[in-house]
Amino acid sequence: MTARPMQSLRVRLVLGLSLTICMVWSGVAIWQFTNMQRELRTLLDDRLIASARMVVGIVQQFQQAELAAAPRASNDALLSVIGRDGVACEVSLVRSEVDILPIARTNNIPDMASAGSAGFGQITKGGKQWRTYVLEDKGVRVATADRLDVRDQLVQTFVRTLVLPFVLALAVILLLTWWMGTRSLRPLQRLREELVQRPPHDPTPVQSGRDVKELAPLVDSLNQLLARMDASMEHERRWTADAAHELRTPLTAIKTHVQVAQLTLAAGNNNASPDKAANALRQAGEGIDHMHATLEQLLQLARVESASAGEARATVGTGIAQAFRLACSQSLQRAENEGIQLPSPPLDAAEIPADPAAWQAIQLPLPPALLACAITNLIDNALRHHQGPAPVSATLRWQADAAGPGTVEVCVRDEGPGLTPAECEQALRRFWRKSSSSPGSGLGLTIVRRIAESAHGTLTLEPAQPGLRARLCLPALAVTSSAAKD
Template sequence: MKWPPADAAAAPGLIWGLQRRLLVLLLLTIALIGAVSVVFHFQSAGAVALLKDQRLLRLVPLLADSVVVMNAAESNPALQDEPAASADRVEEPALALLLAPPVEEFLQEHKGMSAFGVFDAQGSQLLGEDWLPTLLPTTDDAEFLSVVEGGVTYRVVAQRMRSTAGELIVMLADGSDAQQHWASSVFTRVLLPNLVLFAVAAGLVAWVVARALRPLIDLNQAVEGRSPRDLSPISAESAPAEVQPLVASLNRLFGLVNAQTEAQRRFVADAAHQLRTPLAGLQSQVEAWAQAARSMGGGDLLSLRADQVLRLRDATRRTSQLANQLLALSRVDAMGGDEQAVQQVDLAELCENILGLFLDAASSKQMDLGLEIEPAQTLGHAWLLRELLINLVDNAVKYTPPGGRITLRCGRAHSPTGPQVWIEVEDDGPGIPASERLRVLQRFYRVPGTAGEGNGLGLAIVDEIARVHGTHLHLDSGAQGRGLRVRMALDAIAH
């Protein structure tokens, strides 16, 4: 009895598609910013490395000038106290290192991350760290190389210089070069922070986007969960300003469709209502003529007139039935999705009342119209359920051959969703082929080759009534594969 059906609460694909696009675009923007940061960091490391290379180049000449030549006495003060006789001895020169202030400041500033070396022209080391490589520049230009020592990558410059101590090869190493350590530092300084930022931003962006799109999702669910007949305006109070024009357009469209639908319903209802009274009077007159024509008997002329009156009677009956069905269909359409005016309905009592309406029609065709009922109560529109049974029994009486069998049933059953009640009409007439059972529920559709007169509205009305009650019809073959059985299940209530 509730609308919408269970499958109407489907995921709003359009909204989620928009949310995914926003997430992808925002996260791609964050990723692009991270990539630009990596490139910028690399360029900054290159600029710093260039400055450090230039500093090393400036310090190399100062390191060469720091190498001085001293005689033995100057290099060893103990020899200064020896007797003068020893002055006749040949003194061998010695090299000493008197660091220039800029070189000393560099070594102190990068203590543990810097080194120097002094080599003679042939590559023999005179001063400095032993791990420095032997590099013999062929020109006076400085040469750079990278050396790994103790897990530290050093930027080493070597240059052949001429000094007071002769031709020397001096080396200066710097282990704090940003570009040499870029590959290892970029992860801790750039990639790792950006990855953390990306993860945090992804969560925040997903939350913010979901919050921002919540009004759209609510609007989508409000429209998705509506009955097709619910054309009331949508509230635009909670909708964002950008969506309010869309809501206003939808409301205008709903208003136009609702006005057109109401006009159509009023026309059908008024037309059917206006036709009922004159058709009822006409039918009563024709019924009287038909009965009089039968009772008079007589010649061919009278028989011809009697046949014409009978055909007129049948046409009047069909027209009157059509007007009643159109009126019923209009009322069912108007009540679609309306949960008001429901009441407790005793299906057993309803079946008994309907049976009494068709006893005469069934007897005239020598039919066995039976009743198999048990206590069954539900909530629904009593007059609609009555109209449903009238249409089902009327169809069974109309299309079942004389001498046939029709049974009206109701009962209780259990289902996975809870206790249910059901009503059923079964006959042993020609039935409906399985391939046609869906099509016969369409309005004004009749199975090709069907005998008798009809408007194709009976089962359409029954199906519409079932929809109003939140259920559907089951069409199947009757007993022993003959005829037609139509069943409808409803929610049960305690009795």
């Protein structure tokens, strides 16, 4: 897999802003150019009309007979008038529809400028195109003209005056944007420097960027991540220390019993030696069983705590009651294998509601295996400490709520020695046992609590008279169509 090239926020900012400015200014420039070109042509056409009207008014002050009799070259007075505003102009007298007598003209106007009908026109003379305007009034015809290439030069001059400031402004904007982007990204640089200089395993919150509105959420998320990592590392340190301490005791006992058996068998000087060796080996075997059970629960706890929070599987409908029944069956089988003395019947299990169809409307955000594991650990703990002739009570109850699907509660009660309110809080910690001689490894309730927390539920222990009551409450969810299909 090829690595993606690194991208620069500063370069993207400058290029994005430059592209935006170019697009906006280009649109404005095109609109201004089109509008300017139309208005400039209208202005020059109006100039031709105004010049023609002015010349007609002046020519009409002369006597037409005198103008017609005088040679065209001798009309100096008239030439000075029509060439005053610099517009190419030709003055003619109209004698008939086909007889037009030019009487004065400027040197920069093409021949036959006054030919054709009145109004605007276009002629080509000497390879140049001209825009003409012809005005006829009381026998006097005046033609004014402009060269189209001169008009185009005016448009090009305007375009240059428009483009040059744009290019200069764009260059200045790029420089200013680069400078401002560099200054604006300095908090990121300070954040990077602080993270580079931070020693390993330093959980203190990051300070750089907390005063920048855009960086504050990122820094807060980073600090939360550091806090979770520190809590996880501390959790692992405690877990390792507790596990090592818990496993050291059975290992020491196993080693002691094996040494006793070895010494007894080595001596072999009386008839009681085989019995003492067998007893030592039996106690070593019990220690091995205890250590094996502890390791199994440690692995189970590790699997629960490392389970993905985004696991999509859930226990739907009748699967909730099935997991409850499976847990009851597994706990009874395990108690029988361990030789625990139980009353008859050992377990009183109840499902409320008892109708399987009533469970179809809800689901629990837990895989069936984890749900069964939690219930199994609760019942195992109750059977291990139970005393008296009454059976252990286990109840699965769905409590509906008007605001939603409600909660599913698993309640397990035994009639053993019980716990005080303070001990009930301590019992949820890892490896806690009421006494060193108490059965179990002290991990069962911890596993149940972690499973409950993964589903946003709770586990509470309450002293009962007699015994102990454990309540596992899990929030129920409405069954979706996809979950129903599964």
